[in-house]
Amino acid sequence: MLITQEGITHYQKTEQMWEDGDYLISWRGFVFVLGIAAGMDSVMTFAEEVRASGLITAIKLLKGHFFMTVCDKQAGVFYSFIDNSGAFEAFHTDSAISTSFLALARYSGFGKERVSKEAIVEFINFGNIYDNRTLLDGICKIDSNEIIVFCSHKKSIVSKQLASIDTPCPDVDVMDFFRRFCQSIRHLKISADLTGGVDSRLVCVLLDHYGVPFEAAISGRAGIRDVDIPVEIARVLDHRLYVTEPCVERLEQMVPELFVWCDGMNDLFKHYRTLPHHQSRRDRGIELVISGIGGEFLKENMWVQDFPFYARKKANIRRFLRMRMLQIKCKSSYFAGEFRAINDTFENGVVDKLGRYRMDTNTKTYDSIYYHFRMKTVASTFIASTNHLFGCYSPFLEYDLVRCGFHLKRRVRFFNRYHRELITRLNPQVARIPTAEGGISASAETLEMLKDIGKYIRNRCRRVTKVVGRKLLSKTYLQESPEHPELFRKMRTLGVTEEAVERLKREGVLDPRLEVNDILDAHLGNIVTFAVFLGYLEGREAGDVRGEDRTENNQAVVTV
Structure with a gap:
């Protein structure tokens, strides 16, 4: 779905719509009101609540994971938002909203000059971009507490007051x-x-x-x-x-x-x-x-790094980051020039960002970080x-x-x-x-729990051993994996992987001396994905990461 100041311009087959004389409601994903049949029936119930109590009150009725746009036909205003849990992704710029980051990037004509060095290092470390940001400056994720409003060709953001x-x-x-x-x-x-x-x-x-x-x-x-x-x-x-x-x-x-x-x-x-x-x-x-x-x-999974001290006033955010989010940090030897310096200070920057989620106890702080940030x-x-x-x-x-x-x-x-x-x-x-x-x-x-105590202690010791192994050897041991046993070996042999590494060397991101086998399993897919994304910004097909020739027109036809 793509929404501009002119209204809804593109639909996907997975998107639905309901309207009457006052409202046009479009949505993608799974939406329901408790006790009411999910989908159309729940949306009709929501529309009646909008009419009776207003949009902000009605939004609190909705459950599920979805993106929704409500058009007030009489006022000519479009209201767009995601579910209250923040579990659905939708994106906005100053002039458009989309359920697809890639489609919005192409519609906006943004090129690689919009990708910040900090975002590159974050993506290669984490494989994600956090804090409602994206790889492109100018495109943000819609937050769970936001309503994006288009009225008279002007955009504003109001709070849901959750x-x-x-x-x-x-x-x-x-x-x-x-x-x-x-x-x-x-x-x-x-x-x-x-x-x-x-x-x-x-x-x-x-x-x-x-x-x-x-x-x-x-x-x-x-x-x-x-x-x-x-x-x-x-x-x-x-x-x-x-x-x-x-x-x-x-x-x-x-x-x-x-x-x-x-x-x-x-x-x-x-x-x-x-x-x-x-x-x-x-x-x-x-x-x-x-x-x-x-x-x-x-x-208690998010707290085990402090076991058994679950009522401390002070949270160790750096330890939480290392154990729960950044288990294997990128080697600075991956990077060239300024990117290496950014990676050296990357962890400190994330710890500073997470500081705003501090609460009065350690476990509440970890819950808040894990929910809002991760x-x-x-x-x-x-x-x-x-x-x-x-x-x-x-x-x-x-x-x-x-x-x-x-x-x-x-x-x-x-x-x-x-x-x-x-x-x-x-x-x-x-x-x-x-x-x-x-x-x-x-x-x-009682009997089962007594039998479980020894297993619980062994399991916690095993977790500590895994963490130590990740820090010392940069690899996860003592863990069964659902992945194919040849996955990472296969990834290293792919042409797209070799092309990705060479592409990022030419872009000045990776060190010219870096070899594919020098890259840890945890970061290999992140590097390939980012290189594919750069190719996409140049109008290439997904999977073409070569980047020798820049396509002149980034304003490709939007297909969402």
Whole structure:
């Protein structure tokens, strides 16, 4: 979808529209009002609330992951916004809004002169651009608390007036939320992610408890716990499980499609496994994918670097950054000239940015950083890509549930206690099945929890060992991976990889002496993706990164 000061100019087939004499409402993604059928019925309910109470009040009714534009026909005003959890990606410039970063970049005619050196170093380190920024100065992501307004050919930004994350959310009950949510999705054909962890297990148990028909699905290598454990869970729940195994045979040929799929916003190779996985879901007629992303806000995973001191006043933001976000930093030897100097001070700059999320305790600070800075970026890139084919929703990322988790007592989130008690209450047999977290169960039964204590300690020690290994050896050890075992070896042999490295050497980004084999696995896809993006800015097809000749016209026809 592309919105300019003249109105909505392009639609995709995955976008929907409703209108009456007063309003035209267009949306992309999955949207619902609790207890009302998702999609058209919920949008009509929302429109009535706009009429009765105004837009800002009505927006708080909406749930899901979506982008929406409301045109007030009488006033000639367009209001555009994303969901309140910030889990959908949409972008804006001074004169246009789009659900596609790549389309908006091409529509705006922006070239590589708009890419800052700092953004390049950030992308190669993280594989993402944080803080509602993009690779291009002048294009920003729409924030979850913003409404972009076009009126009389002028743009303004107003606040949704959402409550802050630390404001108590007393009326939210997870069981009641899921009960009403399940009423909203009964008419859809659903596929639920199911891994070896506890978050997706809790989602599947809740869906099963409320009688929602669904299939379960997982992408990964057979023989690892994250695939074998879901087989047992699906058997006990009596839901069919589909497993998509990763393949790297056509990796080079997939690059153009992967680049468009990720919208140039993160490492394109991270999607080589999920793209065919979602395509197989589409072929089975799936309309909505439900995942457990966001379940972290109901447990202690974000705090383990401070274990067991979960009530400290002072947060160690640098340690949090190194353990949870920047686990393997780029070597300065990758870079040339000024880029090397920027990389040397990069970590300090990120720590300074994260300082604005400080709260009165360490664990609240980590929650705030993880939600506002990390999850809104990392989760949204994967959710937005999935929406190319069908709706995608992570209930635990819903802003009300995030705030609910934020205010849980520390002891309730410790040792997966919240997940344990809810799963055990609903399905004790599923709760006893081991997880991929060191083989501990998801059970709240006393005997099971006693057996899990030793496994929990071993799992925490294993995590510390992995962190030390990443810091000393710049590689992750002691971890089963769902990826194809030949993935990174294959990536290093691709023509697009060699061309990307040579392209960035010519651009003065990478050191002329750098070889492909000098680049760590964690950064290889980031480098390739950025080089592909530079080629795209020059009007080339996705996957062409050579850049010897600049195309004269960046104002290519917008296709969104």
